[in-house]
Amino acid sequence: MARLFARRTASRDEALVRSLYEEHGKALLAYAVRLTGDRATAEDVLQETLMRAWRNAESLASTEGSIRGWLFTVARNLVIDKARAKAARPNEVAESPATTPVHRDHAQSVVDSMSVLGAIEKLSDDHRTVLLEIYFHDRSVAEAARILGIPQGTVKSRSHHALRALRAALADRRAAWEGVPA
Structure with missing residues (x-):
C-alpha cells in the first residue's frame, strides 16, 4: 500500500514540476539570464529551482499565494548564493595569452x-x-x-x-x- 501511495505521489509531483516548467520555465530562464548574464548558469539556476519545487511539491501545492512568486524568489536566492560562494573562493587564475602552452613533453x-x-x-x-x-x-x-x-x-x-x-x-x-x- 505504501509503494502504491509513493508511486501516486511521485507521479503527481512529476506532473506538478512538468506543469511548472511549461508554465513558468521561459520566464524563469529569462529572469535568471538577466540576473547572471550567462545562459549556462541561468539554466543551472532554472534546473535547481525546479528541483527545489519538486522537493517541496507538497507544501508548494498547499501554499497560498503566487507559485510564480515563490519560483522567482527561489531563483533569485540561488543566484545570490552562487555569487556569495564565488566571492568567498579565491579567484581562478586565467591562462594569460603571454603564457606559452607546452607543445610537447621533453x-x-x-x-x-x-x-x-x-x-x-x-x-x-x-x-x-x-x-x-x-x-x-x-x-x-x-x-x-x-x-x-x-x-x-x-x-x-x-x-x-x-x-x-x-x-x-x-x-x-x-x-x-x-x-x-x-
Missing part, C-alpha cells in the same frame, strides 16, 4: 640524451675524443686532427667506427627497453 628528449651519454661512455677513449672534438666542439676533421695530433684519415676512420659503435649501443639499449613493461 621527457623523451631527456631519456634520449641520457642514453646517448651512456653509450658514449662505453666507447674507447680514442673514439670518444674524436666524436667530442667533431660533434660537441663543432670542429672540422682538419681542426680535430691538429688538436689531437693525429692524421686526418685517422680522425675520419675513428669517427666512422665510433658512430657505428654508438648506433649499435643505442640499438641494444632500445631493444632492452622495449622488453620492459610500461
Whole structure:
C-alpha cells in the first residue's frame, strides 16, 4: 500500500514540476539570464529551482499565494548564493595569452640524451675524443686532427667506427627497453 501511495505521489509531483516548467520555465530562464548574464548558469539556476519545487511539491501545492512568486524568489536566492560562494573562493587564475602552452613533453628528449651519454661512455677513449672534438666542439676533421695530433684519415676512420659503435649501443639499449613493461 505504501509503494502504491509513493508511486501516486511521485507521479503527481512529476506532473506538478512538468506543469511548472511549461508554465513558468521561459520566464524563469529569462529572469535568471538577466540576473547572471550567462545562459549556462541561468539554466543551472532554472534546473535547481525546479528541483527545489519538486522537493517541496507538497507544501508548494498547499501554499497560498503566487507559485510564480515563490519560483522567482527561489531563483533569485540561488543566484545570490552562487555569487556569495564565488566571492568567498579565491579567484581562478586565467591562462594569460603571454603564457606559452607546452607543445610537447621533453621527457623523451631527456631519456634520449641520457642514453646517448651512456653509450658514449662505453666507447674507447680514442673514439670518444674524436666524436667530442667533431660533434660537441663543432670542429672540422682538419681542426680535430691538429688538436689531437693525429692524421686526418685517422680522425675520419675513428669517427666512422665510433658512430657505428654508438648506433649499435643505442640499438641494444632500445631493444632492452622495449622488453620492459610500461
